[in-house]
Amino acid sequence: MFRRNSARAAALAVMAGSILFAVPAAANATTTAYTPQTACGSSYATVDSFDLPGGTSTVYLTYSRSTGKNCVATIKNTKVGTPTLTGAYLTFGDGSGRQEEWQNFSYYATAYLYAPGQCIYYGGRDYNSGDWWGKGPDWCS
CATH class of the missing domain: 2.60.40 (Immunoglobulin-like)
Structure with missing residues (x-):
């Protein structure tokens, strides 16, 4: 049971880390509203x-x-x-x-x-x- 929760926690931590690192990159992207x-x-x-x-x-x-x-x-x-x-x-x-x-x-x-x-x-x-x-x-x- 400990290993199962540890694996799940590790997977969630990796996913959360990916999301946290992806957000700043998208927020820094240059966009313009002009067409x-x-x-x-x-x-x-x-x-x-x-x-x-x-x-x-x-x-x-x-x-x-x-x-x-x-x-x-x-x-x-x-x-x-x-x-x-x-x-x-x-x-x-x-x-x-x-x-x-x-x-x-x-x-x-x-x-x-x-x-x-x-x-x-x-x-x-x-x-x-x-x-x-x-x-x-x-x-x-």
Whole structure:
């Protein structure tokens, strides 16, 4: 009987220890309540995305059928709520018509471009990436 209770107590202690160690890790995880639709608008559907170096921000390309515009949003994954360099840009496939926004933002940066029937480049930057990072021309409306 002593061994049975000891084994059960040991199993419970291991389970309790696992739970105690798991909670702080989950509590320290960085999350943001902001989405591409929060940043660009509810009519914008996400088309593509990529992480900036280090995963400190994610760059999202979105498109709205109702407005015919593309929007890029660079949403911070770290230092959320703290003003740090954050930027977003869009250009036509030939590199012209650049629309950009960058400054010390707390949550995200956005840029919009009306480019019907054209392919575009898009990208972003943040305090960790050091420079602009982009993709394209991947999206053609």
